[in-house]
Amino acid sequence: MPLRVLELPTKEKQMKNHKANQNHNKAIRRSAGPRILSHKLPVCEATGLDRYRDRHQAKAGARAVCNGETRQQASSYACPDCRGFHLEVRWASQRRPVQMDAVRRETEPRKLVLVDIENVTEGARASCAELSRYWKQLRHTALRLTADDHVVVGAALGVASRYRDVVTGSNVKWVLGANAPDAADYALLAAVNLFDAAKKYDELVIVSGDHVFAGLAKKARELGLRVRVVTNRPAGQRSPLSRELREAADSCTSTSFGFRWRDDSRHQRSVSDLGRVAGLPRAA
Numbered sequence: 285m286p287l288r289v290l291e292l293p294t295k296e297k298q299m300k301n302h303k304a305n306q307n308h309n310k311a312i313r314r315s316a317g318p319r320i321l322s323h324k325l326p327v328c329e330a331t332g333l334d335r336y337r338d339r340h341q342a343k344a345g346a347r348a349v350c351n352g353e354t355r356q357q358a359s360s361y362a363c364p365d366c367r368g369f370h371l372e373v374r375w376a377s378q379r380r381p382v383q384m385d386a387v388r389r390e391t392e393p394r395k396l397v398l399v400d401i402e403n404v405t406e407g408a409r410a411s412c413a414e415l416s417r418y419w420k421q422l423r424h425t426a427l428r429l430t431a432d433d434h435v436v437v438g439a440a441l442g443v444a445s446r447y448r449d450v451v452t453g454s455n456v457k458w459v460l461g462a463n464a465p466d467a468a469d470y471a472l473l474a475a476v477n478l479f480d481a482a483k484k485y486d487e488l489v490i491v492s493g494d495h496v497f498a499g500l501a502k503k504a505r506e507l508g509l510r511v512r513v514v515t516n517r518p519a520g521q522r523s524p525l526s527r528e529l530r531e532a533a534d535s536c537t538s539t540s541f542g543f544r545w546r547d548d549s550r551h552q553r554s555v556s557d558l559g560r561v562a563g564l565p566r567a568a
Contacts, residue, residue: 325345328363328365328366328368328370329365329366330363330365330366331363331365331366331370333363333370333371334370334371335363335366335368335369335370336360336368336369336370336371337368337369338368338369339360339362339369339474339475341369342360342369342370342371343360345358345360345371346358346359346360346371349371349373357373358371358372358373359371359372359444359458359459359460360372360460361441361459361460361461361462361467361471362461362462362467362470362471362474363462365462370462372441372460392428392430393485393486393487393510394432394433394484394485394486394487395427395429395433395434395485395486395487395488395489396433396434396436396476396481396484396485396487396488396489396509397427397429397433397434397435397436397489397491398436398438398472398476398488398489398490398491398492398497399435399436399437399438399451399491399492400438400468400469400472400490400491400492400494400497401415401437401438401439401443401447401451401468402438402439402440402443402467402468403468403491403492403493403494403524404418404491404492404516405443405447406524408442408443408446408447412446412447412449412450415447415450415451416450417541418516418539418541419450419451421539421541422491422514422539423453426514426537426539427489427514429453429455431454431455433455434455434457434485435453435455435456435457436457436458436459436472436475436476437451437456437457437458437459438458438459438460438461438467438468438469438471438472438475439458439459439460439461439467439468439471440460440461440462440463440464440467440468441460441461441462441463441467442463443468444458444460459471459472459474459475466496469492469494469496469497472497473496473497473500476500478500478503478504478507478509479507481504481507481509482504482507482508482509485509486509486510487509487510487511487512488500488501488504488509488510488511488512489511489512489513489514490511490512490513490514490529490533491513491514491515492513492515492529493513493515493523493524493525493526493529494526494529495526495527495528495529497513497529497532498526498528498529498531498532499532501513501529501532501533502532505532505534510534510535511532511533511534511535512533512534512535512536512537513525513529513530513533513535513536513537514536514537514538514539515536515537515538515539516538516539516540516541517538517539517540523538525538
């Protein structure tokens with residue numbers, strides 16, 4: 285029986301095969317999508333939800349949860365019990381977002397707008413129809429928003445579940461807090477990086493009268509941003525603008541939209557009540 289002589293591959297052929305294998309492995313990784321590293325997260329004792337140590341880790345977790353699914357949205361919010369962050373996962377609304385004015389007016393400064401939705405509606409007492417009309421007036425008349433502006437809306441989980449489909453736009457972002465007092469304030473303060481904002485925008489607009497934003501307004505002015513405060517004061521009612529915030533701002537604008545608060549106590553819902561209606565965890 286004749287012996288078969290095995291021909292060993294040359295060094296050049298070995299390098300060629302190695303390179304082909306590398307290209308094949310790269311193609312497999314690209315087709316598999318982004319690489320997601322996972323590990324076991326600690327659990328919050330108060331809510332039973334996974335605890336992320338900070339907002340950056342929570343954002344990474346939100347990207348991993350959605351994993352390219354455009355219909356699914358995940359938002360992070362701070363938890364006052366575990367001092368960490370949790371995720372709220374929801375399916376995106378099919379409602380078409382409102383487009384801002386595409387043409388930028390040369391005289392208009394580029395604005396970063398912070399909306400404390402709970403301060404505007406006095407604890408979510410406005411109906412969705414009323415808030416929709418107010419948002420339209422605010423967007424087109426008081427603020428004159430363009431596509432270059434950016435709007436950040438802060439709210440507790442329960443309030444966001446009620447109003448999220450009302451305050452919309454191509455450049456509107458919601459940041460969430462737990463169902464606790466001043467949740468919208470803390471969510472907005474945690475979401476704003478004034479150093480980056482000073483490089484991108486000319487004006488900081490605070491749609492709230494709460495004194496907690498006075499420190500933010502002072503810091504923004506130190507960094508070169510013009511600060512404007514917008515509050516709503518219906519005829520015959522007391523101004524919601526605090527003295528500290530008024531003194532810290534460059535200018536103040538007051539709208540006069542009349543919300544029709546329901547006097548029936550059955551309809552007076554607090555932030556925590558809205559969270560229970562939406563089936564969301566309640567802060568202790």
